[in-house]
Amino acid sequence: MRVLIVFYSMYGHIYKMAQAIAEGAREVPGAEVVLRRVPETLSEEILGMMGALEAQKSMASIPVCKVNELAGADAIIFGTPTRFGNMCGQMRQFLDATGELWAKGALVGKVGSVFTSSATQHGGQESTILSFHTTLLHQGMIIVGLPYAFAGQMRIDEITGGSPYGASTIAGGKGERMPSDNEMASARYQGKHVAQIAAKLTR
Numbered sequence: 001m002r003v004l005i006v007f008y009s010m011y012g013h014i015y016k017m018a019q020a021i022a023e024g025a026r027e028v029p030g031a032e033v034v035l036r037r038v039p040e041t042l043s044e045e046i047l048g049m050m051g052a053l054e055a056q057k058s059m060a061s062i063p064v065c066k067v068n069e070l071a072g073a074d075a076i077i078f079g080t081p082t083r084f085g086n087m088c089g090q091m092r093q094f095l096d097a098t099g100e101l102w103a104k105g106a107l108v109g110k111v112g113s114v115f116t117s118s119a120t121q122h123g124g125q126e127s128t129i130l131s132f133h134t135t136l137l138h139q140g141m142i143i144v145g146l147p148y149a150f151a152g153q154m155r156i157d158e159i160t161g162g163s164p165y166g167a168s169t170i171a172g173g174k175g176e177r178m179p180s181d182n183e184m185a186s187a188r189y190q191g192k193h194v195a196q197i198a199a200k201l202t203r
């Protein structure tokens with residue numbers, strides 16, 4: 001059973017969450033977990049102006065995803081930072097290249113799940129995940145979120161990401177906050193939960 005984690009991360013927050021998602025998925029016996037980045041669409045110059053070059057170097061060892069790799073997975077967990085309450089353009093461009101897979105029904109019946117990151121607490125995490133789900137439904141995927149069985153999303157004693165729609169982290173206005181222990185735990189839970197469901201569907 002193959003779990004593919006496909007993400008874009010500009011400053012490393014989603015990358016860190018993706019690693020926790022992978023850890024959780026690997027806990028499920030028989031799960032083969034693969035991490036992939038979507039192709040960059042911005043030039044080095046623009047990335048430099050955005051202060052993203054250091055973080056990009058830290059992710060350079062993660063292979064860039066080819067669209068056809070989606071067809072070989074049983075579950076796909078997508079990670080994207082919020083951009084104006086939606087997925088980032090890099091992810092949109094990648095998904096817009098999946099028309100041939102859609103035409104063949106290649107993703108129908110696969111498990112799909114989404115996690116995200118935003119600068120601010122109410123900056124659009126839920127809208128990013130829910131609007132992402134639209135694309136997954138068009139592809140015929142079975143959507144899995146982060147159930148309240150992960151009790152960490154009920155916390156009010158500290159600021160935290162995480163909703164029934166999926167794991168998330170709050171990065172701060174300058175990207176100064178990295179995922180908290182609770183947010184990392186939510187990502188591990190989502191990874192494991194998705195893999196467990198995929199294992200049942202592929203039995």
Ligand SMILES: Cc1cc2nc3c(=O)[nH]c(=O)nc-3n(C[C@H](O)[C@H](O)[C@H](O)COP(=O)(O)O)c2cc1C
Nearest residue numbers: 009010011012013014081084085117118119120123
């Ligand atoms: C063009 C642009 C739009 C953004 N829009 C939002 C937004 O709507 N809400 C928000 O809270 N943060 C917004 N952010 C901040 C990003 O979500 C934040 O940098 C990201 O979650 C950090 O994750 P990463 O390090 O994995 O890229 C935006 C950032 C950029 C560059």
